Amino acid sequence: MHKEYFMLKLKLGLISMPEKDRNEILEEYDAHFEFGKQQGRTEEEIAKELGDPEELAVELMGEPDARPDNQQPNKQFPPFYGESDYSQSHAVPQMHNMPPYYPEQPRSGEASRRVFGIIGALFVSIMVIPLLISGWGVCIGLIGASLGFVLVPFVYVIKLSFGATFFGAELSMCLVAFGVGILLAQATVLLCRLYAKLNLAYLHWVANVGRERRM
Amino acid sequence: MKEIIQFKKGVLGLCVMVLINQRDRYGFELAQQISKHVEVAEGALYPVLRRMVADGHCTTYLQESTEGPPRKYYTLTPEGKAYMNELVSEWQSFVSGVTTLLEQSGSENDPAQDQSELSGD
Numbered sequence: 001m002h003k004e005y006f007m008l009k010l011k012l013g014l015i016s017m018p019e020k021d022r023n024e025i026l027e028e029y030d031a032h033f034e035f036g037k038q039q040g041r042t043e044e045e046i047a048k049e050l051g052d053p054e055e056l057a058v059e060l061m062g063e064p065d066a067r068p069d070n071q072q073p074n075k076q077f078p079p080f081y082g083e084s085d086y087s088q089s090h091a092v093p094q095m096h097n098m099p100p101y102y103p104e105q106p107r108s109g110e111a112s113r114r115v116f117g118i119i120g121a122l123f124v125s126i127m128v129i130p131l132l133i134s135g136w137g138v139c140i141g142l143i144g145a146s147l148g149f150v151l152v153p154f155v156y157v158i159k160l161s162f163g164a165t166f167f168g169a170e171l172s173m174c175l176v177a178f179g180v181g182i183l184l185a186q187a188t189v190l191l192c193r194l195y196a197k198l199n200l201a202y203l204h205w206v207a208n209v210g211r212e213r214r215m
Numbered sequence: 216m217k218e219i220i221q222f223k224k225g226v227l228g229l230c231v232m233v234l235i236n237q238r239d240r241y242g243f244e245l246a247q248q249i250s251k252h253v254e255v256a257e258g259a260l261y262p263v264l265r266r267m268v269a270d271g272h273c274t275t276y277l278q279e280s281t282e283g284p285p286r287k288y289y290t291l292t293p294e295g296k297a298y299m300n301e302l303v304s305e306w307q308s309f310v311s312g313v314t315t316l317l318e319q320s321g322s323e324n325d326p327a328q329d330q331s332e333l334s335g336d
Contacts, residue, residue, distance in 0.1 A: 028242055028261055031284045035243035038283050049246075051256025059262040 001047040003033045013057020025060055114209070121209045132199055139195060142188040149181025223255045227263050229306055232291065232299040235273065241286035264289060272298050 010029060014022045029050070036046035050056070156174045160166060230249050234240055240248070242264060246257035267273040272295030277285045291299065 025261065025265070028287065029258070031287070032243050032246065032257070032261075034283045049250065049256070050258035053258070056256075056258045056262065059259065060265065 001044060003030075003043040003047065006033075006043075006047045006050065006053050009053040010057055013054050014060060017061060117209045121206050125206060128202065132202065135195055139188070139192050142184065142191065146181050146184035146188050149177045149184060152177040152181065223253060224259055224263075226253075226306070227255060227259060228267065229299070229302045231260065231263055231267070231289075232272070232295065232302065235289050235291050236296065236299055239288045239290045241278075241288050243286075245289070267295065271295070 007026060007029065011022065011026060014025060017025075032050065033043060033046050036049075037043070047053075153174045156170065227249070230253065231245055234245055234248055242261060245264075246260050249255060249260065250257055264273065267289075268275060272292060273289050274292055275287050275289055277287055279285045
């Protein structure tokens with residue numbers, strides 16, 4: 001077997017490997033041929049001593065450590081909580097550092113998991129989306145209530161301007177309502193913000209389940 | 216036949232580590248040293264070396280040579296050295312165990328056959 005033929009067979013066997021790793025390996029075998037030739041051996045002899053390039057390719061494909069492969073599927077699970085999609089976005093650069101040697105294999109294993117994830121998300125959504133919408137109803141109600149309280153003194157002033165009789169008790173009631181309104185408004189703003197975050201987290205989760213299916 | 220290939224491959228890592236421990240060596244040199252003593256497909260050495268680098272037992276550096284391509288030298292890391300010591304002692308107890316086992320059933324076996332398999336082919 002000539003060197004060119006050996007190298008071609010090896011290259012074909014490593015075709016699914018990232019280019020950088022493949023070139024590194026090919027270079028090493030290429031160098032082996034060159035050193036052998038320096039020692040006065042023929043290409044055929046060297047190729048025979050090296051062994052079957054197809055077998056070598058299988059070994060080279062299988063061996064480079066299973067560790068990055070083990071880590072990756074974990075990172076690719078659909079996140080089940082809003083927060084876990086942060087860890088997923090962190091996983092992306094790591095994937096570039098350590099490209100998988102069997103990109104198809106873990107994916108096919110995950111496909112079913114993903115489909116179940118989407119079905120699960122669908123059913124969860126049927127339950128959760130009405131709840132989320134009703135939650136917004138509560139928020140709107142609270143906003144209305146606090147607005148009403150805050151507006152009480154102004155309304156009272158308007159009432160007085162129409163010539164109503166002034167009662168001290170009424171004025172103090174109005175001021176108390178104004179105070180309660182301000183406190184309520186602050187609490188409502190805080191609540192709405194938290195609630196919006198919760199909603200966003202949920203939407204992120206649903207979007208992630210969908211995105212991974214398309215990948 | 217498959218068993219022979221398998222156990223030769225298994226010991227390849229140990230041989231490589233011991234040789235690199237003596238001094239830093241490059242792939243072709245390792246192949247020659249090993250094939251001097253053990254008959255093995257030299258190409259199988261490179262997957263072993265790659266795995267050792269991936270496991271952190273080895274690091275590499277390139278050195279230009281006056282003739283031919285640059286040489287990729289392999290050197291043992293401290294972890295690699297510790298792992299080598301572990302392998303060596305494991306190997307010794309393994310060999311003595313197997314030897315004892317063979318001796319105990321020695322009368323039934325023909326030792327000449329084993330000899331020819333090691334040196335022949």
